[in-house]
Amino acid sequence: MSVVIRIFKTVDGAIHQVEEPEEGCWIALTNPTATEIFELSERFQIEVDDLRAPLDEEERSRIEVEDTYTLILVDVPMIEERNEKDWYGTIPLGIIVSEDMIITVCLEDTPVLTRFMEGRVRSFYTYMKTRFILQILHRNASMYLRYLRIIDKKSEQIEEKLHKSTRNRELMELLELEKSLVYFSTSLRSNEVVLEKLLKVESIKKYPDDTDLLEDVIIENKQAMEMANIYSGILNGMMGTFASVISNNLNIVMKALAVITIVMSIPTIVFSAYGMNVKISGMPFADSHWGFLIIILASVIISLVAALILSKKKFF
Structure with a gap:
């Protein structure tokens, strides 16, 4: 002290x-x-x-x-x-x-x-x-x-x-x-x-x-x-x-998350449609042996196309 x-x-x-x-x-x-x-x-x-x-x-x-x-x-x-x-x-x-x-x-x-x-x-x-x-x-x-x-x-x-x-x-x-x-x-x-x-x-x-x-x-x-x-x-x-x-930086992160949400929502829409309680005969590829794989690939392709379009628009 x-x-x-x-x-x-x-x-x-x-x-x-x-x-x-x-x-x-x-x-x-x-x-x-x-x-x-x-x-x-x-x-x-x-x-x-x-x-x-x-x-x-x-x-x-x-x-x-x-x-x-x-x-x-x-x-x-x-x-x-x-x-x-x-x-x-x-x-x-x-x-x-x-x-x-x-x-x-x-x-x-x-x-x-x-x-x-x-x-x-x-x-x-x-x-x-x-x-x-x-x-x-x-x-x-x-x-x-x-x-x-x-x-x-x-x-x-x-x-x-x-x-x-x-x-x-x-x-x-x-x-x-x-x-x-x-x-x-x-x-x-x-x-x-x-x-x-x-x-x-x-x-x-x-x-x-x-x-x-x-x-x-x-x-x-x-x-x-x-x-x-x-x-x-x-x-x-x-x-x-x-x-x-x-x-x-926060805006960039939120923007990226929003774009990812949009891209990932496409498969969700497709899978939700196939999960509805409707007759199998009315659903495309329902009777095909490769139907499940075709639907998965189609969803991935559509998501990639959406991602490509958003990328060209400089959303990424």
Whole structure:
């Protein structure tokens, strides 16, 4: 089980985990309990609703500026397991910036923050709050791009399966991927609004390189949006095409069965006629020693002629 509260601080240029909050530190909260939220709210003078907001999966991305802190809420990509397979969605990530520290709140551990915790991000300092925020957002956009590439590869694999066997199972997998792309597109659009407003917030101290970094974040975010839209369009077309193929294959099977039924009904009619309770003298070939064989051959010949006619009409 993941640790609920972790505190990190840059010391001598390296990230360290500390026991108590200090000025210039980063507090990472993962699915905190109600009690922990109330304690943090009282200790750091942060509204309880702002600490709870990232724990609501339906919460929208936005920026809220309060007297002593600023709340930045964005959607981050995540992997969820369903039916023993990995699918993709989004969850909110809250970044609360005060004068002394940064607090992040999320429902679960996210790869967006993991690299920062492990100290694998260059020029990352917990006390440079605005740059840290932009680095998180840049990492977030990069994760969207990474997952989009994985979704593209998965769709290609499913397409290969559909070429060999057009089944509903593969179509349902494509539907799941399309849902993931819809979630991504919606979240990326919301994040874009946050990015555009971010550097307009005067309460956040800015560093000289922040503008360039923000431009990089915006470019990455737009690229992810374009990729999500392109992949969504491709999946839409693919699903429509293969749904038509499955329907067409079903029509072909039904057509073949209908033709076979017509051809096979001819002997049935002949045999039914000979099975009626009428005088033997009135039935052709009834007195012939080869009558049974003649009737069988006649039925087969008539069926073959009917099949030949239907074949020329391209019913087969």
